[in-house]
Amino acid sequence: xxxxxxxxxxxxxxxxxxxxxxxxxxxxxxxxxxxxxxxxxxxxxxxxxxxxxxxxxxxxxxxxxxxxxxxxxxxxxxxxxxxxxxxxxxxxxxxxxxxxxxxxxxxxxxxxxxxxxxxxxxxxxxxxxxxx
Amino acid sequence: xxxxxxxxxxxxxxxxxxxxxxxxxxxxxxxxxxxxxxxxxxxxxxxxxxxxxxxxxxxxxxxxxxxxxxxxxxxxxxxxxxxxxxxxxxxxxxxxxxxxxxxxxxxxxxxxxxxxxxxxxxxxxxxxxxxxxxxxxxxxxxxxxxxxxxxxxxx
Ligand code: HEM
Numbered sequence: 468x469x470x471x472x473x474x475x476x477x478x479x480x481x482x483x484x485x486x487x488x489x490x491x492x493x494x495x496x497x498x499x500x501x502x503x504x505x506x507x508x509x510x511x512x513x514x515x516x517x518x519x520x521x522x523x524x525x526x527x528x529x530x531x532x533x534x535x536x537x538x539x540x541x542x543x544x545x546x547x548x549x550x551x552x553x554x555x556x557x558x559x560x561x562x563x564x565x566x567x568x569x570x571x572x573x574x575x576x577x578x579x580x581x582x583x584x585x586x587x588x589x590x591x592x593x594x595x596x597x598x599x
Numbered sequence: 600x601x602x603x604x605x606x607x608x609x610x611x612x613x614x615x616x617x618x619x620x621x622x623x624x625x626x627x628x629x630x631x632x633x634x635x636x637x638x639x640x641x642x643x644x645x646x647x648x649x650x651x652x653x654x655x656x657x658x659x660x661x662x663x664x665x666x667x668x669x670x671x672x673x674x675x676x677x678x679x680x681x682x683x684x685x686x687x688x689x690x691x692x693x694x695x696x697x698x699x700x701x702x703x704x705x706x707x708x709x710x711x712x713x714x715x716x717x718x719x720x721x722x723x724x725x726x727x728x729x730x731x732x733x734x735x736x737x738x739x740x741x742x743x744x745x746x747x748x749x750x751x752x753x754x
Contacts, residue, residue: 493627494627494628497628498708501701501704502704502705502708504697504701505697505701505702505704505705508697508698508701508733509729509733512694512698512733512736512737513733513736515677515737515740516736516737516740518674518677518678518740518744519739519740519743519744521674521748521749522673522674522675522749522752525673525674525677526673526674529669529672529673532669532672533669533670538668538669541663541668541669545659545663545664548655548656548659549656549659552651552652552655552656555648555652556648556652557627558626558627558628558645558648559645559648559649560627561626561627561628562626562627562628562631562645563645568626568627571627574627575627589664592664592668593663593664593668596667596668596670
């Protein structure tokens with residue numbers, strides 16, 4: 468692990484974490500999902516705010532979410548939130564419980580395992596709505 | 600939100616690169632800054648993360664997975680739901696924490712990729728303003744919403 472850390476880019480910026488191999492991918496995904504969710508949140512605060520303008524306006528805006536293509540994007544959004552949430556828990560376990568840092572690899576695969584298991588259920592619930 | 604700071608250059612017991620930026624060892628995310636504002640933001644990301652685990656995941660379970668998901672969401676649904684102070688409080692807390700957590704997250708990312716102080720300040724200033732405006736708008740709507748202006752929508 469230590470030699471991986473020395474193989475980082477050393478231009479001075481773009482320091483791209485560089486933990487273990489598993490940790491690295493988990494970290495990239497954590498970053499990407501965090502950005503995806505905050506960008507969606509910008510739009511979501513606006514569409515929800517329309518509720519203050521009454522039923523006609525609000526029902527028109529939320530009808531967007533009932534389009535199958537948008538419902539597929541919604542499935543991706545749910546996946547992003549859940550991955551970010553589970554991986555966030557892993558980050559905190561490693562931060563606050565030093566002994567867990569020796570089990571990086573197991574924790575990473577464990578997080579992916581939990582995520583995949585939950586996503587199977589999420590897909591069974593959500594995807595039929597897309598292809599209905 | 601504090602708009603700009605140099606990347607934390609302290610991390611006792613860890614090796615650092617030529618700019619004093621610590622290399623991650625024994626962590627799965629950002630290395631813990633030793634002190635100062637960056638330490639408090641580091642802690643905030645974790646504390647808000649725990650709260651968001653309940654608020655955001657709960658929100659996803661209820662709104663996207665429960666019942667027929669977003670299919671059932673319309674004005675009447677929101678009006679009925681917001682009859683309860685619990686859901687108004689839940690949604691307002693989720694709004695506040697997600698905006699703070701998300702926008703501070705973007706700021707942390709600029710610390711990694713945007714080295715020129717002016718550019719970084721501009722990007723972070725922009726997102727800070729977006730966050731403040733959306734927080735204000737969301738707060739006004741969730742606090743002042745009054746469905747009795749549209750009689751008959753609540754069954
Ligand atoms: C659902 C529960 C959540 C948990 C447990 C969680 C946890 C975390 C943690 C621990 C970090 C710090 C990572 C680090 O220091 O390396 C983080 C970063 C971040 N989070 Fe969350 N978060 C959650 C929800 C959200 C939401 C709803 C958003 C968007 C509104 C979001 C956006 C971000 C962003 C943009 C970052 C910065 C990523 C980076 O620095 O690489 N998170 N999250």
